[in-house]
Amino acid sequence: MNTIFKPDNAAQVLDAVAWAVVAETPLEVVGGGSKRAIGRPVNAGHTLDLSALTGITLYEAEELVLSAGPGTSLANIHAVLAEQRQELAFEPPDYGSLLNGEPGAGTIGGAVSANLAGPRRLKVGAARDHFLGFEAVSGRGEAFKSGGRVVKNVTGYDLSKVMAGSWGTLGALTSVTLKVLPMAEKVRTILVLGCDAATGVAAMTKALQMPYEVSGAAWLPDSLAKISNVSYVRGAGAAVAGIRVEGPGPSVEYRCAKLREQLAIFGEIEELHGHNSGTFWREVRDVTPFAQPGDDRIVWKISVPPQIGATAAAALTEMLQSEAYLDWAGGLIWLAFPVENATDGAHEVVRDVIAACGGHATLIRANAALRAKVPVFQPQAAGVQALSRRLKESFDPLGVLNVGRMTVGM
Amino acid sequence: MEMPKPDQNVIARRVEIATALQKIVPGEGVIVDEDELRPYESDGLTAYRQLPLIVVLPETTEQVAEVLRYCHANGVKVVPRGAGTSLSGGALPLADGVILGLGKFKKIIEIDYENRCAVVQPGVTNLAITDAVRDLGFYYAPDPSSQIACTIGGNIAENSGGIHSLKYGMTTNNVLGLELVMIDGEIIRIGGKHLDSDGYDLLGLLTGSEGLLGVVTEVTVRILRAPETARALLIGFPSNEAAGACVARVIGSGIIPGGMEMMDRPAIKAAEAFVQAGYPLDVEALLIVELDGPETEVDYLIGEVERIAGENAAVSIRISESEDERVSFWAGRKAAFPAIGRLSPDYYCMDGTIPRGRLPEVLSRMAELSLQYGLRVANVFHAGDGNLHPLILYDANIPGELDSAEAFGSDILRLCVEVGGVLTGEHGVGVEKRDLMSAMFTEDDLKQQQRVKCAFDPSSLLNPGKVFPQLHRCAELGRVHIHKGKNRFPDLPRF
Numbered sequence: 001m002n003t004i005f006k007p008d009n010a011a012q013v014l015d016a017v018a019w020a021v022v023a024e025t026p027l028e029v030v031g032g033g034s035k036r037a038i039g040r041p042v043n044a045g046h047t048l049d050l051s052a053l054t055g056i057t058l059y060e061a062e063e064l065v066l067s068a069g070p071g072t073s074l075a076n077i078h079a080v081l082a083e084q085r086q087e088l089a090f091e092p093p094d095y096g097s098l099l100n101g102e103p104g105a106g107t108i109g110g111a112v113s114a115n116l117a118g119p120r121r122l123k124v125g126a127a128r129d130h131f132l133g134f135e136a137v138s139g140r141g142e143a144f145k146s147g148g149r150v151v152k153n154v155t156g157y158d159l160s161k162v163m164a165g166s167w168g169t170l171g172a173l174t175s176v177t178l179k180v181l182p183m184a185e186k187v188r189t190i191l192v193l194g195c196d197a198a199t200g201v202a203a204m205t206k207a208l209q210m211p212y213e214v215s216g217a218a219w220l221p222d223s224l225a226k227i228s229n230v231s232y233v234r235g236a237g238a239a240v241a242g243i244r245v246e247g248p249g250p251s252v253e254y255r256c257a258k259l260r261e262q263l264a265i266f267g268e269i270e271e272l273h274g275h276n277s278g279t280f281w282r283e284v285r286d287v288t289p290f291a292q293p294g295d296d297r298i299v300w301k302i303s304v305p306p307q308i309g310a311t312a313a314a315a316l317t318e319m320l321q322s323e324a325y326l327d328w329a330g331g332l333i334w335l336a337f338p339v340e341n342a343t344d345g346a347h348e349v350v351r352d353v354i355a356a357c358g359g360h361a362t363l364i365r366a367n368a369a370l371r372a373k374v375p376v377f378q379p380q381a382a383g384v385q386a387l388s389r390r391l392k393e394s395f396d397p398l399g400v401l402n403v404g405r406m407t408v409g410m
Numbered sequence: 411m412e413m414p415k416p417d418q419n420v421i422a423r424r425v426e427i428a429t430a431l432q433k434i435v436p437g438e439g440v441i442v443d444e445d446e447l448r449p450y451e452s453d454g455l456t457a458y459r460q461l462p463l464i465v466v467l468p469e470t471t472e473q474v475a476e477v478l479r480y481c482h483a484n485g486v487k488v489v490p491r492g493a494g495t496s497l498s499g500g501a502l503p504l505a506d507g508v509i510l511g512l513g514k515f516k517k518i519i520e521i522d523y524e525n526r527c528a529v530v531q532p533g534v535t536n537l538a539i540t541d542a543v544r545d546l547g548f549y550y551a552p553d554p555s556s557q558i559a560c561t562i563g564g565n566i567a568e569n570s571g572g573i574h575s576l577k578y579g580m581t582t583n584n585v586l587g588l589e590l591v592m593i594d595g596e597i598i599r600i601g602g603k604h605l606d607s608d609g610y611d612l613l614g615l616l617t618g619s620e621g622l623l624g625v626v627t628e629v630t631v632r633i634l635r636a637p638e639t640a641r642a643l644l645i646g647f648p649s650n651e652a653a654g655a656c657v658a659r660v661i662g663s664g665i666i667p668g669g670m671e672m673m674d675r676p677a678i679k680a681a682e683a684f685v686q687a688g689y690p691l692d693v694e695a696l697l698i699v700e701l702d703g704p705e706t707e708v709d710y711l712i713g714e715v716e717r718i719a720g721e722n723a724a725v726s727i728r729i730s731e732s733e734d735e736r737v738s739f740w741a742g743r744k745a746a747f748p749a750i751g752r753l754s755p756d757y758y759c760m761d762g763t764i765p766r767g768r769l770p771e772v773l774s775r776m777a778e779l780s781l782q783y784g785l786r787v788a789n790v791f792h793a794g795d796g797n798l799h800p801l802i803l804y805d806a807n808i809p810g811e812l813d814s815a816e817a818f819g820s821d822i823l824r825l826c827v828e829v830g831g832v833l834t835g836e837h838g839v840g841v842e843k844r845d846l847m848s849a850m851f852t853e854d855d856l857k858q859q860q861r862v863k864c865a866f867d868p869s870s871l872l873n874p875g876k877v878f879p880q881l882h883r884c885a886e887l888g889r890v891h892i893h894k895g896k897n898r899f900p901d902l903p904r905f
Contacts, residue, residue, distance in 0.1 A: 005902060012902040019900045021890065052903070062662040063765050063796075085664060115606065126606055128614055129583050140890050144858045145851075150763040151576075152797040152835035154569045154618045155843075155850060156877065157859050158582065161614025165607055182664030205524055211547065211635045213703065251707030258704075305603035307524045331605055360608035378608040383598040388610050390865035395858070397890055406609060 004047040010135065010143065010174035016048055017172055018141035020400045029168035029402045031071055034096050034105035035114055039167055039405045040376050041368045048172055048401075050109060057175065058149070061086055065132065065149050066180050070109025070173040077108055081180055089181040090130050091118025091281075097291040098299065099365060109173045115165030118285035119216035119244065122208070122328045128164035130179045136163065136171030139396025149177050162391065168402040169410060170395040184246035188256045189216070189272035189280055192263050194238035197221070197310035201330040203266035205306065207243045208329055210262060212255040216244030216281055217329035219310075224289040224325050230276045241266070242280055284327055290336045290365070297322075297336040298366050300350055304359035306330035312353055319349050342366070347374045354378065377406050411458065411841055413875045416506040420486055424463055427486060431466045431508070434476040439514075441465035450509050453494040453501040454556070455842055457758075457812060462489065462503030467511045471589065471597060471627040474510070478625065479595030481508060487871050488593070490621040492532065492564030495556040497759060498840030500567060500620050500876060507874075510625060512563050518542050519628070525603045527586055529630045532563025536570070539631065548633045551578035554836070555744065563626050569618030571836040573669040576794035577702075578634070580836070582617040587630035590616065593867045603630060615862070620838050621873040623866040637702035640668060641712055642739045645719045646693030646726035650674060653695035654769040656722035657793045660699065661766075663718060665711055668702035670794035671743050674773065677750060677788040677801070678742075684749030687742030690726045697793065698739055746790045747801065754786070754803035758815045762826030763835035766796045775825055776800060783818040785811075797835035798826065824849050839877045847879050856880075861887050 005016040005027075020027050028044040030036060031051055053069035056077065060066075061084040068077065074092055081087050092111040096103035112134075117126035124130075133147025146159035163170060192203045200219035207214045218241070225233050225240045233240050243263070245255045260269050272280055283289065290299050304312055309330025317324050322337035337346065347363075354361045360378035363371060380388065385407075392410045396403070403410065420427075424442075432440045441447055442464055452459045463486075468474045481488050487507035494501050503509050515531035521543055522528065528539055528550070536557040539550040553572035554560055560570065566588070571580040578584070587601030601613045616623055647653040653672055660667065673681065673696045682689040689696055697719075701711040712729055719727055730736035742749070751757050764772055773789065780787045786803040800822055804815040823833050823843065827850045833843045847856060856878060863870070864884035874881060 005900065007902050012900070015900040015902055019898070060765070060767070062658040063767060064661060065765075115611070117606070121605060125579070125583055128611055129579065138858060142854045142858070144855045146855065146859070148763075148830075148832045148850075150765060150796050150831055150835070152571055152580070152763045152792065152795045153832045154580075154836055154838055155832045155834050156839065156847065156856075157862055158569065158614055158618050159859065159862070161582070161611045161617075162862075164614075165611050170610075182661075182666065185664065208526060209523065209546075209635055211638045211704070213637075247703075248707055248710050250710050251704055254704050254706040303604045303606050305525045328605060358602040359604040360606075362608075380609055381598065383592070383596050384600065384609070384612070387592075387598065387612065387865065391610055391612075391615075391862065394861035394865045394888075397888065 002046060004049050006049045006052050008052050013050070013172050013174050014137050014141065014143050017137045017139070017400065020046070021139070021141040021398060024398055026400055026403050029172050031107040031110040032073065032105045035099070035110055037099045038114070038364055039371070041372055042402050042405050050172060051107065053174060056080055064180050065177065067149065067175060067177040068108050070107060070176055072108050074106045074108060074111060075104055085183045086180045087183045088130065088178065089120060089124045090127050091120045091285055092116045092127065093118050093285045095287065095364070098287045108176055112164050112176055113166065113168050113173070119218060119281050119327055122217065122331065123213065123215045128161050131160045131164045131176065132179055133160055133177040134163055134173055135175040136173045138171045139398060139400040147177065151179055167405045169392060169405055170401065172401060186249045186252045187244065187246045187274050187277045188252050189277040190243045190245070190256060190259050190263060191232060191270040191272060192241040192266045193236045193268040193270060195241050195267045196239060197313055197326065199266055200239065200241040200326065201307065201310040203241050203263050204243060204329040206262060207259055210258070212245060212259055213247065214243055215246045216242065218242050218284045219326040220289065221323065221325060223323060227289060227292060228280065228283060230272065230280045232270050232272060232276065233280060244277065244281060287334055289325055290334065297338055298342045299364045300335040300361050301364045302333040302335060302354060302359065302361040304331060304333065304354065304357055308357040309333055312357055315353055316350065320346055342370060375407065411845070413504065414881060416504065420506040421463065427484070428464050430480055431464060431477060434480065435466055435468050435473050439467045439469065450491070450494070450503060453496040453499060455497055455499040455502070455840065458499050458502050458841060460503045460505055462509040463506055465509040465511055467514050469514045471591065474591045474625055474627055475595040475597055477510060478591055478593055482594045482869070482871060485869070485871070487874055489873050490567070490625050492561035492567070493535070493559050495560040495564065496568065496838060496840060497761070498834065498838040498842040500838050500840040502841050504875065512561065515563070515627065522603065523548065526633055527603050527630050528633050529628065530562055532566070532626045532629055533561050536560050536562055536565055543633050547636050549636045550631055551584055551634055552581050562629050562631065566617050566626050566629060567619065567621045568836070568838045571797070573671060573792060576670060576792070577666050577668050582614055584632045585613060585617055585629065586632055588613060588616060588626050589628035590624040590626055592624050593872050601630065620840065620877055622863055622877060623872065638704045639708055640700055640702035640736060641708050642698055642700040642730045642736045643712060643715055643719070644728040644739045645697040645699065645724045646690040647695040647697065648693065648723060648725055650695045650773050651770040652723040653697050654766065656697060656719050656724065657766060659718045659722055660715055661794070663714065665714060667699050667794060669698070669700040671698045672696065672791040672793040673743065673746065674789040676786065677746055677790050680749040680753055680788060681742035681746050684752060685741050685745045687738055689742050693725060698743055743790065750788045750801045750803065755805040755807065758802040758804065758819055760800045760802065760819050760822055761797070761834050761837040762823050762831055763795070763797045764826050764829050764831035766793065768829040772798070772825060772829060776822060779818055779821050783814050785815055785818055796831065820846055841876055844877060845879050857882065857887055864888065
């Protein structure tokens with residue numbers, strides 16, 4: 001029988017894991033469950049549900065720091081930060097609509113464990129770059145911590161980095177501490193209309209090579225632009241590249257003017273103000289183009305060197321009858337193709353294209369059977385794989401925590 | 411400070427080891443003469459000295475791999491070394507260990523403006539990266555004050571910061587990829603020109619690992635377009651409290667300056683006497699706030715910071731009107747260490763980080779400790795991110811004074827931890843803060859870190875004696891301790 005342990009505090013998390021160690025029984029570690037459908041299905045007899053470890057335990061706006069239980073909802077954190085005009089600058093995406101049609105269920109522990117990042121990734125980094133410290137219980141049934149509450153800290157190994165993006169396979173988090181940042185006073189988006197993927201990447205590259213602190217750069221093909229909720233994008237009748245500028249008012253106006261001037265050679269220019277900018281970048285961030293009602297296509301998230309983005313996306317869309325859009329100035333490809341095309345060969349095509357250009361592909365939306373069969377995360381070179389396995393064993397030698405979530409046996 | 415007891419068997423095999431290394435690195439790549447070993451006997455933490463067994467200076471990744479394979483097979487310890495500017499003894503040699511110097515890895519392999527990154531060898535200096543991309547208006551953001559000499563490989567080992575890390579991050583936020591040689595000679599590649607990891611974030615783990623996990627032979631870093639302009643304010647305050655409050659208000663109002671540095675009265679006086687930067691001498695604390703970005707933005711933010719400073723009891727405010735003037739504001743701060751060095755035969759530079767709001771309390775308790783130990787202290791402070799550099803003045807020729815300075819330093823770092831901060835913000839643990847680790851971490855915390863070390867280096871041959879106060883054998887650390895009484899089904903909410 002699958003028992004769900006739902007501890008209320010760190011001591012109970014320790015109890016549950018210590019029991020599993022003694023019983024040599026694997027646990028599936030979950031928070032809000034909003035990303036449970038990402039990764040390989042975990043074959044565990046019992047569930048360790050951390051969603052009751054909620055609450056902001058420390059928030060000092062002037063120190064730019066926040067600590068919370070891992071089960072604290074992102075919605076709660078966003079609301080508390082917004083009161084002080086602050087935010088999680090890495091823009092944690094909400095894949096709820098994409099995965100199961102239920103947005104708003106994400107937790108801070110989940111955002112960190114999946115090392116999420118939105119469009120601002122190219123300027124401020126991912127969750128890992130804002131994750132200052134944590135407390136957790138290892139798969140040995142031992143409570144341990146790393147990092148702290150200050151930004152500048154090189155005391156001991158930076159275990160926060162490996163915990164971020166480890167999908168609960170190294171430790172069950174009991175507290176997380178993150179850096180927070182001020183919200184920008186003003187946001188504008190320059191749209192370059194009618195550019196194909198290659199021209200879009202050229203425009204985004206040009207924008208990033210200028211001193212205008214671009215904080216988002218995405219490209220949508222015509223077919224996806226026309227389902228946007230932003231009227232300028234929907235009505236463009238063409239592919240669209242969006243370039244975001246944020247900061248103090250006068251600075252944003254100045255930078256927008258400069259960018260409009262410099263980017264005019266790539267296509268017709270439009271400008272989105274605050275509200276529309278917000279909608280546009282939320283759509284890019286949350287993969288809304290592939291989260292329309294009835295869309296059940298296979299979705300891949302692919303990280304590549306930005307200059308490769310357009311050609312890799314073009315190759316994949318042609319071979320797999322798929323659709324793709326680009327974020328991170330070309331460095332992130334979101335790819336969707338029909339379920340009926342999801343043959344073994346199709347997944348190998350994705351891997352081969354990525355292996356050729358450097359980068360990695362993650363299967364984000366697929367049914368459990370497919371996720372059990374196809375490697376969800378990019379297979380690694382033998383040496384890196386062996387090292388990662390030893391790292392897993394150093395935290396969880398018996399395979400108690402989320403074993404198999406990332407790769408077979410890990 | 412006790413280092414692991416040297417292995418006399420290894421020392422006895424010195425000639426044999428040198429001969430083997432010479433086969434791997436022919437020519438002048440192996441150093442055995444005492445005179446030539448001397449320059450390697452310490453790093454930037456000069457209070458500790460030890461002649462290494464041998465120094466080897468390979469020129470290729472394959473040679474590094476062969477050297478490590480040999481040392482691994484023969485049980486010889488290895489201390490990796492870049493430019494040797496570490497302030498925590500991270501590159502302190504071992505009597506029974508080989509120094510593996512990366513000084514010959516000086517090539518900039520590729521500059522890729524389109525992907526906004528540079529691929530370089532680890533012996534390239536931090537500043538040389540910026541110099542190589544400056545023509546097109548780019549730069550490499552982390553700027554440790556030793557940037558003219560320190561190498562990017564050393565920056566990876568220490569996760570170096572600098573005055574701009576408040577806005578642009580530390581090394582770990584600016585590295586994309588590494589080539590790494592493991593202790594057994596295996597060469598692996600992590601990351602590349604793309605973002606994020608395909609599995610566990612080994613890149614993040616290796617950055618700041620102080621040479622204990624592997625030897626980096628190639629680095630891919632992010633390069634950024636330099637801001638259009640930068641201007642600075644020089645603000646004097648009647649108290650440390652007022653300066654601290656101003657820093658909090660600047661950040662609380664949503665401004666993240668490119669740099670925000672604070673100096674206390676002894677540091678201001680020393681700097682002014684040394685370089686005549688035009689610092690006010692009638693203030694208790696001085697703040698340098700630098701804003702960078704487009705001119706419009708900088709002008710606007712300068713106005714904002716000026717207003718906030720005025721509301722926080724500033725007694726003098728100067729705003730740079732030219733690049734020369736901006737540079738002159740920094741001249742005193744940048745010369746602060748040597749300036750303070752002139753006041754005393756020796757000084758000891760500390761590196762704790764505290765929550766910014768605790769600064770006044772920490773400074774006043776530091777003043778009490780100064781009286782107690784009978785040693786003067788001056789403070790420079792990366793105010794934006796809470797990284798404190800107290801400089802303790804002492805005279806090594808007076809018996810017992812070095813010990814006093816170290817004890818004073820340890821008390822300061824314990825104080826940093828007590829108020830919610832950490833032992834080291836950017837200099838690393840090395841040998842210097844090794845024995846203080848238990849002030850911040852529990853036994854279980856430290857054991858988990860050492861288990862990570864075991865995953866990379868199970869025989870503990872890479873830079874042993876650094877970072878961890880106690881060396882445990884990996885076999886012992888690997889055991890799972892079954893907790894008695896835990897075989898009962900846990901008594902907690904379940905569904």
